[in-house]
Amino acid sequence: MSSIKLRAVVALSGLALVCAAQAAQKESAPPKKAAVHAKKAAAAKDPVAADFEKFHEIMEEDSPAELFEAKGAEMWKTKRGPKHVSLEKCNLGLGPGVVKGAYVQMPRYFADTGQMMDAERRIVYCMVKLQGFKEADLAKKPFSKGSYLPDPVALVTYVAGQSRNMKIAVPQKLPQERAAYKLGEEIFNYRAGPWDFSCATCHGEDNKRIRTQNLPNLASKVDAVRAFQGWPGYRMTGGLMHTLQWRMNDCFRQQRFPEPGYASETIADLLTYMGVNANGYLYKGPGIKR
Amino acid sequence: MKTFQASIFGAAALAIAFAAQAQDYRAQAISMMKRDFHAKGIAHMDRLNEDALQLICNRSHNEPPKGIAETLQHDQLATIQYPADGKFLGDWKAGEKLAQNGRGMTWKDGGKPSGGSCYNCHQIGPATTSFGDIGNSLLHFGKIRGYGPDVQKYVYGKIYNAKAYNLCSKMPRFGHSGTLTEKQIKDLVALLLDPNSPVNK
Structure with missing residues (x-):
């Protein structure tokens, strides 16, 4: 699919999403399909959240995230970069070129770099090592904005799609992986900055919300899956595709911290902590976010 | 008795070792963040430094010993600058x-x-x-x-x-x-x- 065509499809589906979201908000005129899901949604305590969940279920069957997966898949096998090679030899932890199931087993420790790497960090590494891209260039504008879609976002979405309906199994076999979990836990609980916030301030208790946004308790086994589930995610606010790298970045912004380095070890360790907490759950693939 | 003492000693040593390791992770995590973050806009790097209160809350998992909490609360109370005009109600x-x-x-x-x-x-x-x-x-x-x-x-x-x-x-x-x-x-x-x-x- 050409990028112009893709963009048009995305824009259209974005528009459809907005319209559908508005329709879903209006209780008087719910979309037909919504009735099927109404019972489950009614169980949720908050009406706005319930509306979103209802809408979410409808959209999940035909997720706009799949368009980004397609784009990433094409990018993966295309010869690109200064070295003009594809990413088909990229080792995501399960051997060179093995993409299936790799996403749900990251972050993991990679002996070739001596680092903990989440999916995006590893993909950036492959783009640099195999294709000859410059890391500094990739880190310059790493997040989707307007019609701009960074390459790693499409690639991560593709890779994540190749773990759809697989069990989350972030490894803890190696001492480096166990240390990363511990370090991630420390980062998660570290209060600092002008507002004394840590990740745990908002995400350390069950059943809390900011405004109408439900907050997963990422320290608990039951809720932690919500940090994994739905990412990479097509965010209805703005109609952009975002990965966990973006989510962590924007969380630290709202934590009133300075900016974390893109694809840094701090983020890899934090994602290890949350990923391991979510182990055992089924990953549904790239999804939709409010 | 000797075995008992030895096991107590052993347990204490183990506890200290665990605590030391926990402290290691904490120190390591903080220095890693200081390495990986950068200033942006008004959010400067000094925001990653804990003040005395944040340090106590972080180290005690937000449950400081009562005595310390009271002392520090007193210190915090002293920071409050009440309005000079003595009026508290605005619009x-x-x-x-x-x-x-x-x-x-x-x-x-x-x-x-x-x-x-x-x-x-x-x-x-x-x-x-x-x-x-x-x-x-x-x-x-x-x-x-x-x-x-x-x-x-x-x-x-x-x-x-x-x-x-x-x-x-x-x-x-x-x-x-x-x-x-x-x-x-x-x-x-x-x-x-x-x-x-x-x-x-």
Whole structure:
């Protein structure tokens, strides 16, 4: 699919999403399909959240995230970069070129770099090592904005799609992986900055919300899956595709911290902590976010 | 007896070893963050340094020993700068706008005055149903607790420095951190304690 065509499809589906979201908000005129899901949604305590969940279920069957997966898949096998090679030899932890199931087993420790790497960090590494891209260039504008879609976002979405309906199994076999979990836990609980916030301030208790946004308790086994589930995610606010790298970045912004380095070890360790907490759950693939 | 003593000693040594390791992870995590983060906008790198209060809360998992908590709360109380004119009540309408406004202190902010972010965590006025629940409900605050000068002073102080009343409270120290001005805090006090505020209707 050409990028112009893709963009048009995305824009259209974005528009459809907005319209559908508005329709879903209006209780008087719910979309037909919504009735099927109404019972489950009614169980949720908050009406706005319930509306979103209802809408979410409808959209999940035909997720706009799949368009980004397609784009990433094409990018993966295309010869690109200064070295003009594809990413088909990229080792995501399960051997060179093995993409299936790799996403749900990251972050993991990679002996070739001596680092903990989440999916995006590893993909950036492959783009640099195999294709000859410059890391500094990739880190310059790493997040989707307007019609701009960074390459790693499409690639991560593709890779994540190749773990759809697989069990989350972030490894803890190696001492480096166990240390990363511990370090991630420390980062998660570290209060600092002008507002004394840590990740745990908002995400350390069950059943809390900011405004109408439900907050997963990422320290608990039951809720932690919500940090994994739905990412990479097509965010209805703005109609952009975002990965966990973006989510962590924007969380630290709202934590009133300075900016974390893109694809840094701090983020890899934090994602290890949350990923391991979510182990055992089924990953549904790239999804939709409010 | 000897075995008993040895096992006690062993257990203690083990406990210390574990604690030491935990401290290691903490120190390692902090230095890693200092290496991996960079300043952006108004969010400078010094924000990663803990002040004394944050350090105690972090080290004790937000449950400091009672004695330490009392001493430090006392220190926090001393930071509160009460209005020189002795008046705590501002304009509740301006307070409502501030309570709705969640802007402030992030690297995207700067220049513009900050909001109070109050509805992010508290139920306040009856008209706003999109409120968070990390904090307690403040609906009917004055109606329930009274409108007197002591309550006014308490609310002013609580917004200025929440940690003076509960050391490891999740609530930011809005005055102490320079987020809100004296006038803004007065407006928020009025939102909760002006008998004409919708909060008390």
